[in-house]
Amino acid sequence: MTAATDSGRIEKRFAALKAAGRGGFVTFLTAGDPDHETFEKILLGLPDAGADLIEIGMPFSDPMADGPAIQASSLRALKAGANMGRTLELVRSFRAHDGDTPIILMGYYNPIYSYGVDAFLKDAREAGVDGLIVVDLPPEEDAELCVPALQAGLNFIRLATPTTDDERLPTVLKNTSGFVYYVSVLGITGTKSAAEVEIRDAVERLQRHTALPVAVGFGIRTAETVREIASTADAAVVGSAIVDRIAADVDENGRPSAKLVETVHKYVRELASGLRS
Amino acid sequence: MGRGVTMKQVNTFREGPNENGHFGMFGGRFVAETLMPLILAVEQAYDAAQNDPSFQAELDDYLKHYAGRPSPLYFARRLTEHFGGAKVYFKRDELNHTGSHKINNTLGQILLARRMKKTRIIAETGAGQHGVATATVCALFDLPCVVYMGTTDIERQQPNVFRMRLLGAEVVPVTSGTGTLKDAMNEALRDWVANVESTFYIIGTAAGPHPYPAMVRNFQSVIGREAREQMMEAEGRLPDSLVACIGGGSNAIGLFHPFLDDPSVRMYGVEAAGHGIETGAHAASLTGGRPGVLHGNRTYLLQNDDGQILDAHSISAGLDYPGIGPEHSWLHESGRVDYVSATDVEALDAFQLCSRMEGIIPALEPSHALAYVSKIAPDLPKDHIICMNMCGRGDKDIFTVAEALGTEI
Structure with missing residues (x-):
C-alpha cells in the first residue's frame, strides 16, 4: 500500500506515556455539544485537564451503537447547528493551540459518505485529525473508508469486542493502525462495565495478536476505574460519564450554565488524577 | 424509453446479492463489530438451511396449515x-x-432462530403487523419476544399493541427521534448488541445488513x-x-x-x-x-x-x-x-x-x-x-x- 505517512502524533503520545511509566487517559465528547462555542472552550482546555488523547464524536441523528447519554449529546449538538464542516473547524481551532495531542474523530459512516470520502479525508487531514473510528464500518467494508484513510495518512482505529474471537481478531487487526479500541462490554455505550479481571484477560489476548497500544472503554465512570484500566491497558476511555456532566448542566433548551466549561474540566481533572501522582 | 436498453445490459435481475451482500452499489454489512460475528453466523445458518430440504419442507408445512397459504x-x-x-x-x-404478508417472513426466520438454538427473539415494528406476526410465531414456538415500537406508532396502532401483548410479547415503547419505525429499529439494534449470545433479531422488511435483505426477500417470494x-x-x-x-x-x-x-x-x-x-x-x-x-x-x-x-x-x-x-x-x-x-x-x-x-x-x-x-x-x-x-x-x-x-x- 502506498500510504502517506500519518501525523505520528498517536505513536509519539503512546511512546511518551510509556516513557513516563503510566497509562493514558482518553476523553470522548460530541462535537458541538451543547453548542459550538461552549464545546470549543471545553475542547481547548482538555489537555490541561488531563486528556492524553481526545476523541471527538461526529454528531449523527441515528447513533445505533450508543446509549442514551451519547444519543442525547448528538441530538443537542445537531439542534445547536453542528455539522461535519463545523466539526472540522473545531479541530482546526484546537490545532492552532495544540500541536501534540492526538485527535480522533469517532462516529458513523453516513455523515462522512454524505460529505464525500475523498473530500472528508483531505479536509480532516488538513484540519489536524490523526485518526478515525467509524462504528458501522467492519473490516468487511474496508474498501469504503479504511483503506482510503490509511492511504491519505489517517489512522483507522478499529473496535474489538468480546465477540471478536481469536479466529476473527486477525481480520479486525489487519488494517488497524494507531491503537486498538477494546469495547469491554457487549452493548451500547455508557450502560454497564466489565469486571477488571475480564478486561485484563481480554487486553492480554489482544496483545498476543498486536503490538499496537490497546485502549479500553465502555462503562468507565470513576477515577479509580480509570487508574485500574490504565494500569492493565495502554489507555482508558471515558465518554458517557463526561457527556452526562454536560447534560446535567444545560437547561431544557440545551443552553449551558455559566459554569459548565469549568464543571467538565474539573471532572476530567478528577478522572485523570489517579494517573499522574 | 431507455428502459428496454437498460434491461438488455444484464442477463438476469434475480442473481443478487453477491457474496458480500451487494446489489450493485447497494446493500452490504454496515454494522458494529460486536454484531459482525453474529451476522456472519446468521448468514452461515441461513445458507445451510437453504441447502437442507427439511427446512423448506417444515416452512411449507407451517405456511400451509398455520398461515393459510396459498x-x-x-x-x-x-x-x-x-x-x-x-x-x-x-x-x-x-x-x-x-x-398481512409479514407472517411469511417471521415463520421462516423463527425456524432459522431455532436451528441456531437462540432462546430470545426481538423485533421492530411500525404498523404493528410485523410485531404481531413475530409475537405470533414466538407464542407458537414458546420463545420470549420483545418488540420495539415507536411511541407515535403505539398511539396510532393501539389494536396491534394490544394484540402483541395478548400473544405474550413485551412491547417496549421507543421515545427517541420521532418515535416511529426508524427509531424502533435503532433500539432493536441496541438490544441486539447487548444480547448477541441469546438473541435472534427478526427483521421485518427486506433491509438491514446482509443476509437480511436477501433472506426476507426469499421468504416473501x-x-x-x-x-x-x-x-x-x-x-x-x-x-x-x-x-x-x-x-x-x-x-x-x-x-x-x-x-x-x-x-x-x-x-x-x-x-x-x-x-x-x-x-x-x-x-x-x-x-x-x-x-x-x-x-x-x-x-x-x-x-x-x-x-x-x-x-x-x-x-x-x-x-x-x-x-x-x-x-x-x-x-x-x-x-x-x-x-x-x-x-x-x-x-x-x-x-x-x-x-x-x-x-x-x-x-x-x-x-x-x-x-x-x-x-x-x-x-x-x-x-x-x-x-x-x-x-x-x-x-x-x-x-x-x-x-x-x-x-x-
Missing part, C-alpha cells in the same frame, strides 16, 4: 368495471393468519411464485403489470422477484408521498432521497445535506420509514422497476373505495398501491392485466382513518 388471487370485478380499463387482480395476502402460478391458471398468461406499496419493501420484492426476468411484466413500487413530495413531509426514499448508509445497508435515504437522517411522514405507520430495502434501490437505478408515489389523501380515497366496492377493508399500506392502480387502470386497455398485492387488512387502521375523516368511533 393466499387467493382474486379478480376485483367491481373495481375493474369502475375504473373502466385494465383488469385488476388482488393477491390476497391480507387473508393470511395475522392479517412465495407471494410472487403463487401469483405467477395462479395467474397462469386464471388467465393462461403472465400479468402485464404488478403493483405493490413500499415502505422497506418486503411485500413488493416478494411479489416482484419471481417476475424480474420476464420483460413483458412491468412493475410499479408505490412509495408514500405523505402530504406531497413537494412539502417534504413524505416517506418516498427513492423519489425524494439519495444514497446513504443506515441500519446496516447502503440504500436510498431521506437525509439532509450533512447526512443526518430526516423524519419520514406517512399516514400509514408501515410506510413511515426514511429508507428502503437495498434491492429496490438497485432495481430503481437499473430501471427494471418504476417507483412512483401516492399521497395520504389518495390512499384514504382508495381505502374507502375498496371497502365499498369490493367488501375488502384494505390496510393503509396497500391503499397506496390501490391509489396508484386507480391512476393507471382507467387508461389501460381492457386486456391489460394488473396484479396488485393486497398485503394487509385494514382493521388496525380504522381509528386512524376515522380520525382523518373527522368521524368519532
Whole structure:
C-alpha cells in the first residue's frame, strides 16, 4: 500500500506515556455539544485537564451503537447547528493551540459518505485529525473508508469486542493502525462495565495478536476505574460519564450554565488524577 | 424509453446479492463489530438451511396449515368495471393468519432462530403487523419476544399493541427521534448488541445488513411464485403489470422477484408521498432521497445535506420509514422497476373505495398501491392485466382513518 505517512502524533503520545511509566487517559465528547462555542472552550482546555488523547464524536441523528447519554449529546449538538464542516473547524481551532495531542474523530459512516470520502479525508487531514473510528464500518467494508484513510495518512482505529474471537481478531487487526479500541462490554455505550479481571484477560489476548497500544472503554465512570484500566491497558476511555456532566448542566433548551466549561474540566481533572501522582 | 436498453445490459435481475451482500452499489454489512460475528453466523445458518430440504419442507408445512397459504388471487370485478380499463387482480395476502404478508417472513426466520438454538427473539415494528406476526410465531414456538415500537406508532396502532401483548410479547415503547419505525429499529439494534449470545433479531422488511435483505426477500417470494402460478391458471398468461406499496419493501420484492426476468411484466413500487413530495413531509426514499448508509445497508435515504437522517411522514405507520430495502434501490437505478408515489389523501380515497366496492377493508399500506392502480387502470386497455398485492387488512387502521375523516368511533 502506498500510504502517506500519518501525523505520528498517536505513536509519539503512546511512546511518551510509556516513557513516563503510566497509562493514558482518553476523553470522548460530541462535537458541538451543547453548542459550538461552549464545546470549543471545553475542547481547548482538555489537555490541561488531563486528556492524553481526545476523541471527538461526529454528531449523527441515528447513533445505533450508543446509549442514551451519547444519543442525547448528538441530538443537542445537531439542534445547536453542528455539522461535519463545523466539526472540522473545531479541530482546526484546537490545532492552532495544540500541536501534540492526538485527535480522533469517532462516529458513523453516513455523515462522512454524505460529505464525500475523498473530500472528508483531505479536509480532516488538513484540519489536524490523526485518526478515525467509524462504528458501522467492519473490516468487511474496508474498501469504503479504511483503506482510503490509511492511504491519505489517517489512522483507522478499529473496535474489538468480546465477540471478536481469536479466529476473527486477525481480520479486525489487519488494517488497524494507531491503537486498538477494546469495547469491554457487549452493548451500547455508557450502560454497564466489565469486571477488571475480564478486561485484563481480554487486553492480554489482544496483545498476543498486536503490538499496537490497546485502549479500553465502555462503562468507565470513576477515577479509580480509570487508574485500574490504565494500569492493565495502554489507555482508558471515558465518554458517557463526561457527556452526562454536560447534560446535567444545560437547561431544557440545551443552553449551558455559566459554569459548565469549568464543571467538565474539573471532572476530567478528577478522572485523570489517579494517573499522574 | 431507455428502459428496454437498460434491461438488455444484464442477463438476469434475480442473481443478487453477491457474496458480500451487494446489489450493485447497494446493500452490504454496515454494522458494529460486536454484531459482525453474529451476522456472519446468521448468514452461515441461513445458507445451510437453504441447502437442507427439511427446512423448506417444515416452512411449507407451517405456511400451509398455520398461515393459510396459498393466499387467493382474486379478480376485483367491481373495481375493474369502475375504473373502466385494465383488469385488476388482488393477491390476497391480507387473508393470511395475522392479517398481512409479514407472517411469511417471521415463520421462516423463527425456524432459522431455532436451528441456531437462540432462546430470545426481538423485533421492530411500525404498523404493528410485523410485531404481531413475530409475537405470533414466538407464542407458537414458546420463545420470549420483545418488540420495539415507536411511541407515535403505539398511539396510532393501539389494536396491534394490544394484540402483541395478548400473544405474550413485551412491547417496549421507543421515545427517541420521532418515535416511529426508524427509531424502533435503532433500539432493536441496541438490544441486539447487548444480547448477541441469546438473541435472534427478526427483521421485518427486506433491509438491514446482509443476509437480511436477501433472506426476507426469499421468504416473501412465495407471494410472487403463487401469483405467477395462479395467474397462469386464471388467465393462461403472465400479468402485464404488478403493483405493490413500499415502505422497506418486503411485500413488493416478494411479489416482484419471481417476475424480474420476464420483460413483458412491468412493475410499479408505490412509495408514500405523505402530504406531497413537494412539502417534504413524505416517506418516498427513492423519489425524494439519495444514497446513504443506515441500519446496516447502503440504500436510498431521506437525509439532509450533512447526512443526518430526516423524519419520514406517512399516514400509514408501515410506510413511515426514511429508507428502503437495498434491492429496490438497485432495481430503481437499473430501471427494471418504476417507483412512483401516492399521497395520504389518495390512499384514504382508495381505502374507502375498496371497502365499498369490493367488501375488502384494505390496510393503509396497500391503499397506496390501490391509489396508484386507480391512476393507471382507467387508461389501460381492457386486456391489460394488473396484479396488485393486497398485503394487509385494514382493521388496525380504522381509528386512524376515522380520525382523518373527522368521524368519532
